[in-house]
Amino acid sequence: MNYLIKRVLQLIPTFLVATLIAFILFSLVGDPFEGLRQDPRLASQVERLRRIYGYDKDPITRYFLWIKNFLQGEWGYSIMAKRAVFQVVMERLPVSLSIGIVNTVLATLFGILLGIYSAIHLYSAADYAATALVFFGMSMPSFFFGVMALFFFVVTIPLFNVGLMTPGFHPDIANLFDKTIEYGRHLALPIFILTLLGMGGFVRYSRSAMLEVLHMDYIRTARAKGLPESVVIRKHALRNALIPIVTLLALSLPAIIGAAPITETIFSINGLGKLYIDALGANDIMVLMADLTLTISLVIIGNLLADILYAVVDPRVTLE
Amino acid sequence: MNDVLLEVHDLVKWFPIKRGVFGRVQGHVKAVDGVSFSLRQGETLGLVGESGSGKTTIGRLVLKLIPHTRGRIVFEGVDITSMNYSQFRPMKKDMQIIFQDPYSSLNPRMTVGEIIAEPLLVHTNMTQKEREKRVYELLEKVTLRPEHARRYPHEFSGGQRQRIGIARALALNPKFIVADEPISALDVSIQAQITNLLIDLQRDMNISFLFIAHDLSVVKHMADSVLVLYLGKPMEYGKNEDVFVHPRHPYTQALLSAVPVPDPDYKRERIILQGEIPSPIDPPKGCVFHTRCPYATDKCKTEIPQLREVATGHFVACHYA
DSSP: OHHHHHHHHHHHHHHHHHHHHHHHHHHTTOOGGGGGGGSTTTGGGHHHHHHHTTTTSOHHHHHHHHHHHHHTTOOOEETTTTEEHHHHHHHHHHHHHHHHHHHHHHHHHHHHHHHHHHHHTTTSHHHHHHHHHHHHHHHSOHHHHHHHHHIIIIIISOOSOOSOOOTTOSTTOOOHHHHHHHHHHHHHHHHHHHHHHHHHHHHHHHHHHHHHHHTSHHHHHHHHTTOOHHHIIIIIIIHHHHHHHHHHHHHTGGGGGTOOHHHHHHTTOOSHHHHHHHHHHHTOHHHHHHHHHHHHHHHHHHHHHHHHHHHHHOTTOOOO | OOOEEEEEEEEEEEEEEEETTTTEEEEEEEEEEEEEEEEETTOEEEEEOOTTSSHHHHHHHHTTSSOOSEEEEEETTEEOTTOOHHHHGGGGGTEEEEOSOTTTSSOTTSOHHHHHHHHHHHHOOOOHHHHHHHHHHHHHHTTOOGGGGGSOGGGSOHHHHHHHHHHHHHTTOOSEEEEESTTTTSOHHHHHHHHHHHHHHHHHHTOEEEEEESOHHHHHHHOSEEEEEETTEEEEEEEHHHHHHSOOSHHHHHHHHTSOOSOTTOOOOOOOOOSOOOOTTSOOSSSTTTTTOTTOOHHHHHSOOOOEEEETTEEEOOTTO
8 A cells, every 4th residue: 555655656756747748849839829819819829828828938937827827727729729628628538548448448358359360360370360460450540541542432432431529519410329320330440440450469468478387387287177168268377467467457558548649540430539630730749748747647557557567467576 | 014005117218319490309308117016005105216317207297297208007906097087087086196396286275274275175076164174184184273274375474385285185085196296395303303204194095105205315315115216217225234334336335335423423435426416318229228337347338237136135237137
């Protein structure tokens, strides 16, 4: 328990250092409000905004002002949207979450299953096929699959839709079933592609973890006990092979809020990833900072989770 | 008492060597090459030989943990060599193994109780309560305490872990146990404890052991009969006294002369073997031992010596024995 408290306290400096570095880098870009002066309706507001967000002071002071505001849910002003950043991000979050959660679940599930199948049927045709598929998926960039999928399944055969998962999306469809279908037609392709890309690591990882475990002496012990092969695999091999996989799982936590800016952009999905790309183009520093801070938080929490889960699944490890 | 429990006829195991992209078989490691023996109920057969002589492979073959190449294994009058895994599985109740390495042969994610109870779970219809009781009994039998059942293997020392392995092997009251160098990973004082534990268990439960070891003094202490292996081939086979008191094969004699004697004044003639054990991929022609035998003649280089009975129940594979 003491260890846990210590570990959680350690997260605070990590978070501060990571966000500070990001903040300073963005500060190098320059004054975000300068562009607003072009707009006669907003020109009078510029000085007020600069004062509110500390742009009349030095970067370090501004950072502490930012972090104080951030923790209070005051995430700044989006130049693109001309609204509060918090609002913008919260609108986009459900879209990215729905893609991210489904994709992470599918990628881990199929990845682990395929990896285990490969390991059990080592050097079989299926193993070679899985390996080839995985390497192909891992080495092709996401825009390759994205564009191919767009061409074949949206343009040539209009099975799926693209684009604009904005709030109030299809308000005309009241029926929940129809709504689900419509959402599905927009989300299926990006989810499929992200699963294909994300699966690779899990396949390779679980295959090698499983292979290592299958060569352990206690697997021979289990066979010598006279257990059915399925029990040997499930109870003895799999449970031990899952130990390293659990870590990988925890570390992929950031993926659930959409580490998919390219895929979202290709399919014109208005999630956090596309928001990030758009914000980069518009020099919308406060949006970038908010998005990055969310990712940083998830990376840090994922690491903590990995440590804790490791102790949960492996009795040899204690949290000391 | 004198029923033959296990008979092995001309057992052969060749491991194929695959090379290249297409895994073409380029030769074989002749790990076990024509071994026969029989084991009676309640007795111990010692299997001795250097590293790489095929001792461990024989132990695994007998339990069908690896498939054999040729030969016949008969357990209680039933030929087990032709059975497949699911047919053979129920027979594991009677045939168990104690592994050499007590550190890696226990599943680190299971408690000791779970490890020992698992054979009961698959082979018997015991209830949870009965299994628990049996686990406590077994732990006591190997001089561990019942509360150890809730702990994990990494919390135990090497000797204790080997006792857990023994308790696991005993769970189903087997008639036959392969002890695959059960003490070679332990330090000397613990070796004696484990050896004595095995002897006590054999006496109490009338178990037959196939005792694999390279420590001859332990085999001499435990075994009723002894089989000496070299490069997967039997060199000498006979009763304990035959092999240890009247060794006829030069290889056995050399092995025995290498056993340390706890007496500094004792002078003896050591037979020092020259060179290394040859590769089992390409064993020497004729007698496999001729490359290192101090008495080798031209006949040994060309003619394979058959395993002959030189005295009642005492077999030697040497032209000059």
